[in-house]
Amino acid sequence: MFKLASRISLVFPHPRGLALLLAGVWMVAATAVAEPVLTGKTKSDAEPKMGTEWVRVKKDDRGRPLAMQVAIVRYRSTAGDDKVPVEVDLVGAVHVGDAAYYDDLNKRFEKYDALLYELVAPEGTRIEAGTKASNRHALGAMQNGMKDMLELEHQLEKVDYTKENFVHADMSPDEFFDSMKTRDESFLKMYFRMMGQSIAHQSTATAEGATPDIDMMKAMFAKDRARQLKIAMAGQLSEMESLLTAFGGEEGSTLITERNKAALKVLREQIDAGKKKLGVFYGAGHLSDMDERLQKEFGLEPVEIIWLNAWDLAAKSK
Secondary structure, X not given: OHHHHHXXXXXXXXXXXXXXXXXXXXXXXXXXXXXXXXXXXXXXXXXXXXXXXXXXXXXXXXOOEEEEEEEXXXXXXXXXXXXXXXXXXXXXXXXXXXXXXXXXXXXXXXXXXXXXXXXXXOOOOOOOOOOOOOOOOHHHHHHHHHHHHHOOEEHHHHOXXXXXXXEEOOOOHHHHHHHHHHOOOOHHHHHHHXXXXXXXXXXXXXXXXXXXXXXXXXXXXXXOXXXXXXXXXXXXXXXXHHHHHOOOOOOOOHHHXXXXXXXXXXXXXXXXXXXXXXXXXXXXXXXXXXXXXXXXXXXXXXXXXEEEEEEEOOOOOO
16 A cells, blocks of 8 residues: 555656656755755745745756755744744645755754645655655656666655655545545646647747757667756656646645645644744645735745755766
8 A cells, every 4th residue: 555655646747748758747846055045025026926936947047057946935824022933834845856855855854843745645654764665656767767877866756755754745545535536636637738738838838949849858868868858858747746736626636735734734733742943854845825824824924045956967077
């Protein structure tokens, strides 16, 4: 059951192109070198409002890609002088990344009173240390293939889920499939729903002169293939956030909406138990919906943002 659970939780194949097919829902987060924390709603008028952008490609002043980055956004309650405010960090998850990224996350996770994580699994399930991503299932094999092709590491193998402050915050497989049945959903329907979104994005990108499929083909035959593939895929992954966000909103879905409700129910329980500093470690496609819920249902406001490097895209010195 755990293997089924981890496959559902960590991957959902995206229909657009080889890059997104391999990537699935490998969305967001980061690694070793962090940019300075920004305070206030935005860094500048040109940047999106905090809590609306979760993954990006950082470039130098000549437009050369340096890293695929993911945001950690901190939310804080308003409290009087005699009360310690609650702080909640939304930490975007990317399921294959640089080893330094996972090392950095493990250090950050130690500082939380509670770290809530995603995994469609029975209540109380723990991921044992040294767990390996399985090749026995098609999606597991896809993950491992992507890891090897891009010379990256797998989240299951690098994040230490055995820590005492880790708290499972997701649906069980029975709850997941019951919700899909109630909503008259299926993986095929979700696939075509995402396909419709991806076609619209691809049309826009083509009109703007982008050539993602050609870029992928060029990358496959480049001398520094792993780096070029990461560059080609990073640009497409940064668009996946908006595609997955389509599964939230008013219509909602089991994949995003119902799982978010389950996660934030656990968050409420942890806050009621007296926890003051909490993290929620979830795929970036979940986080725009969580941003809205934290503000409307919990009375929390975004106050800080930090960008972490999930994939190093910089050219290596010869």
